[in-house]
Amino acid sequence: MEVGGDRTLGLLVRCRFDSGDVAMFTGYGSVTWDGVTYVGAGQALSIGEAGATSEDDIPGLSITLSGLDPEVIARAELEEFQRRRVTVLLGLFDGEGQIETADVLWEGIADTMESDDSPDAATTTLGMEPRSMELGRKYPFYYLPEDQQRRFPGDRFFDLVQAIQNREDTWGR
16 A cells, blocks of 8 residues: 555564464565564455454454465464464555554454365465453462472472461561
8 A cells, every 4th residue: 555655654573473474464575573583475465454353352363365376375284373472563665665663553463264175266364353352361370489490390489388387476566
């Protein structure tokens, strides 16, 4: 989208997976922003409208890649994608195709992935939910030594919590 003069707007998408980041933008070639190199996907990358993905009617977002090699789709389906962070940036590009500035447009967590590996138009759609959904989730973590050992083996931070909880100290005498 042309903004004015020779400046254009574009979208940058960064998905953080276990095997590494996938960073693409709606242009051609490659650009670097904030230490991350984004590879141009051109018209193959599209971002859907924000729509509700849960019972709470909090809007989610979807990203679709089309024209993919079926091997790429197969590899994407094997990747652990749920609960991985995804950031969409709105970037302002100069006349030479370099990013002048970019701001976070949407940030969320990958939720669902649907693939169509037909020979005519192989596509993969990643459905995401906003990070604010994390606030409503319950995580069974208690401040006990056993919980700390599960998360950080060898850490002894909570070992004395039980001992100091009923202790009476006199201060200022």
